Amino acid sequence: MFLYQVLEQQIREQIESGQLAFGSRLPSVRALCQEQDLSKATVLNAYARLEAAGLIEARPKSGYFVSYTTRRLELPAESKPDMAPAFISLDQVLLDIMEQSAAFDIRPDGKWDEYNEPLRRCLARAARSQKGQEQQYYDEPAGLSGLRHQLVRRCADAGSMVQADDIVISGGCQHSLMLALMATTSPGDTVAVESPGFYGSLQLIEALGLQAVEVPSSPATGVSPDALELAMQHWPIKAVLLSPNFATPTGACMPDSHKQRVLSLIRSKDIALIEDDIYGDLTFGLQRPRSIHSYDQEMGASGLVLLCSSFSKSLSRDLRVGWILPGRYKDKVKRLKLVTQLASSQLTQQGVRMFLESGSYDRFLRKRRQQLAEQCQQLQDLLARLFPQATGCSKPLGGIALWLELPEHVDTLALYNQARKQGIIITPGSLFTSQQRYQNCLRIGFAQPWTQARVAALEEIAQLLTGE
Structure with missing residues (x-):
């Protein structure tokens, strides 16, 4: 860790443990420079990161103060679904959320993140380098x-030692999951999720x-x-579909x-395991977690x-x-x-290959991981402050979403309809099950x-809950 990260962690622990109380200077x-023999830039960098995380605030001509409240929401309990095979039917709400481009954004604004500029340049370069005849071939x-050779390195980061010939490019992770399910099951078969x-x-x-x-499932593990x-002892399961690393919706x-x-x-039953590892790169730490696939090789x-x-x-x-x-x-x-x-x-594919080959993806990930860690912490602090009635909240160490549990009488589907009128998009828990749960x-x-x-959108949701 860099010196500013060490200082940041030290102050963060003092705040979260209560050693530095809310409002203290x-x-x-x-x-700090004199006390810990640090440069001014190191201290300012640490304070800036703590301020971005919502832990401290700068007051003009007064200094820095603790703005973080020590209230913490507990983890939700492990889920208790009925473990029996069932056919699934999802409702219109999901389609509405996707039409608003708001699957992970409470107040979508349609802006492209500034960190994507290097990617745009690679895609443009790929377009310029493409010859006319190439456009006529599949x-x-x-x-x-070339892209599959670059992905070999990405798989190695998750612990899997593979060759380019082991990889098949798809039209996205959802397409990959569909191919995996079609290859391992037949209509009427049972899949564990x-x-x-x-x-x-x-x-x-x-x-x-x-x-x-x-x-x-546990919101942590x-x-x-x-x-x-x-479940495998009681039902003829043909495949298991899991997201082991920072699964949505809980971030577990x-x-x-x-x-x-x-x-x-799964090896004892000789059935397929479909591993959705789309969030694995988005760890808040320096080293992403291993995939289940990597242990299969071992x-x-x-x-x-x-x-x-x-x-x-x-x-x-x-x-x-x-x-x-x-x-x-295969x-x-x-x-x-x-x-x-x-x-x-x-x-x-050519543009993505260039982006990976140049090292831009690794540089992007370093910034993105830090950004997500800060935004996750800010969200947890906001929820603890704005939703006193909340009974639980997951605490992900990666990914892009967390799971908020409210009192049992709250109907988040009704809340969705109320918030929708205010231009606010929330994702009700009932979308993440085939049963009458969550x-x-x-x-x-x-x-x-x-x-x-x-x-402001979060505050509005809190007010809607209070009104209910």
Whole structure:
């Protein structure tokens, strides 16, 4: 860690432990420089980061003061869905949210993040370098070779040692998940999913005529291996679909021991594990967590783990470039890709390849991870202050969203309709299950900065709840 990060962490711990009380004055910049033998730039940088996180505030001609309240929301309890196969039907609310481009934004403004400028330059360069004849040919079924070679390194960051030929480029992570489900199941089969779980996965299960078994999950550690084992003993599960790293909606991250145990379970039953790793790069730490796929290699590479991901959450939602490591289902996945997409855009793949090759993605991630960590902390502080009636809140260590639990009598679907009239978009908890559950919960994203307009939107929701 850099010196400013060490100082930031030290002050953060003093504030969160209560050693520095709300409203207390922090040492002056000069005093800290002398006391800890630090440069003025180091202290100012640490104070700026603490201020951005909402922990302290600068008062003109007075110095820096603690603005953080020590109230903390507790973690929600582990979910308790009914573990029985069921067909799924999602309602119109999800379509409305997507039409507003507000899946993770409470007050969408349509602005493109400034950090995407290097990506735009790479895409423009790819367009300029494309020859006329190239536009008349389809991409090869597995995707652009140069991009797949760059993705080998991205997989290595998650612990998977693969070759370019092991990778198939797709039209995004959702497309990868669809290919994985089509390759491993048939209509009427049963798929185990975490609960609450990603509504995109539930949509796919519904569209493919599959049944879902919802498995209890913790907002901190993800799906329960014990509950998954119980479900596998009672039902003829053909595939398991999980997001082990910073799953939406809770932001949970499975411990390595849980990942290994889940892998042992699916290997013992010889069934497929579809791993959605789209949020893995968005850790708040320096090293991203390992994928379950990486442990499969250590244990003998059964080929049962199909790893799916894309850049749409980490880099840009406009980039419909994903990939899948299909393992033993590789030939089937390639044929299914031809049926469902035929080919991917060579221009976009070339632009992404250039972006990765230049090192721009690594530089982008360093900034993005810091930004998300600060925005997540700011959101938790806002929720603790604005929602005194809240009964629980997840505390993700990565990803772009958290899970807020409100009193049981609250109907967040009704709240959605009220907020919608004010131009505010929330994501009700009932979208993350096929059962009548989580009506009192909300998924709230922190992918965007907490501008005055977004804070005002949270305040409006709090007032609507008070009025209820």
